[in-house]
Amino acid sequence: MSLFEKLKRILKKSNDSAIEDVEEFLIENNFGVEFTDRFISELSKNRRADPQKLLENKIREILANNDNSLHFSHNPSVILFVGTNGSGKTTTIAKVANLLKNQGKKVMLVAGDTFRAAAAEQLSKWANVLNIPIVKQKMGSDPGAVVFDGLESAVHKKMDVVLIDSAGRVETKKNLLMELSKIERIIEKKVGHTPDETLLIIDAYTGQNGLSQIEMFSGTVKITGIVLTKLDGSSSGGIVIPIVEKYRVPIKFIGVGENINDIEPFDAENYIRMLM
Ligand SMILES: Nc1nc2c(ncn2[C@@H]2O[C@H](COP(=O)(O)OP(=O)(O)O)[C@@H](O)[C@H]2O)c(=O)[nH]1
Numbered sequence: 001m002s003l004f005e006k007l008k009r010i011l012k013k014s015n016d017s018a019i020e021d022v023e024e025f026l027i028e029n030n031f032g033v034e035f036t037d038r039f040i041s042e043l044s045k046n047r048r049a050d051p052q053k054l055l056e057n058k059i060r061e062i063l064a065n066n067d068n069s070l071h072f073s074h075n076p077s078v079i080l081f082v083g084t085n086g087s088g089k090t091t092t093i094a095k096v097a098n099l100l101k102n103q104g105k106k107v108m109l110v111a112g113d114t115f116r117a118a119a120a121e122q123l124s125k126w127a128n129v130l131n132i133p134i135v136k137q138k139m140g141s142d143p144g145a146v147v148f149d150g151l152e153s154a155v156h157k158k159m160d161v162v163l164i165d166s167a168g169r170v171e172t173k174k175n176l177l178m179e180l181s182k183i184e185r186i187i188e189k190k191v192g193h194t195p196d197e198t199l200l201i202i203d204a205y206t207g208q209n210g211l212s213q214i215e216m217f218s219g220t221v222k223i224t225g226i227v228l229t230k231l232d233g234s235s236s237g238g239i240v241i242p243i244v245e246k247y248r249v250p251i252k253f254i255g256v257g258e259n260i261n262d263i264e265p266f267d268a269e270n271y272i273r274m275l276m
């Protein structure tokens with residue numbers, strides 16, 4: 001049953017407890033307290049309005065200014081991918097690399113997750129499939145050094161865009177954040193500018209935890225956009241609302257599966273359709 005179907009079912013009860021149930025429902029589905037409060041107060045004032053239309057319009061208002069395009073203007077441009085383990089960083093890099101390659105861009109991958117043995121292999125596999133260059137080193141090497149080498153090679157080979165993978169877990173959260181801040185500094189030193197985009201990858205299933213991830217990462221690196229993955233599953237996707245409304249970070253893409261083409265630019269109307 002879709003989100004709106006559930007909502008309609010609750011609203012059919014048409015008594016005062018229905019309003020409370022809607023409130024609980026939106027909170028449970030991660031729409032956030034601010035949004036829920038506003039929606040509920042409008043709904044209470046306007047009992048004859050079509051609740052679905054009302055909800056759709058509230059969502060539309062919030063997403064109106066979401067800028068889903070990637071901005072890059074350097075030679076090479078750099079996109080850094082950050083996020084917790086398993087959120088979908090490596091898979092998303094492959095998907096974005098494919099999109100950019102299909103736009104005629106020369107794309108290079110850099111295996112900046114040197115913490116897990118499988119990480120560089122996984123990225124190499126994608127580089128092979130896409131037939132694009134990759135720079136990597138053996139597990140345990142300094143990610144800063146891999147990034148340095150990668151950018152050197154990218155400049156030499158006149159690449160258009162460099163996509164940098166990073167670890168989602170090192171020994172401690174503090175080390176992870178220090179590592180990312182070092183990677184950011186190395187990028188700036190090597191190519192003369194901070195990353196054109198730093199994308200935080202969030203698994204839609206993590207719910208409220210996704211918001212803590214925004215807070216944690218943006219305390220250290222400048223997050224310019226979010227990719228929300230695994231929206232092909234049963235996640236309600238309500239988390240989109242607080243991400244855009246409260247944290248004011250644009251959602252660039254959504255991940256809708258494990259394959260290379262399972263990515264879509266985030267679009268408000270498609271999102272509303274998905275909820276329905
Ligand atoms: N269903 C689904 N699975 C995904 C999506 N994105 C990534 N995955 C899967 O999630 C798992 C972790 O992805 P991975 O890219 O290795 O995450 P990383 O640890 O952040 O690099 C893999 O099994 C991916 O195939 C998505 O949009 N939908």
Ligand SMILES: [Mg+2]
Pocket residue numbers: 089090091113119
């Ligand atoms: Mg990975």
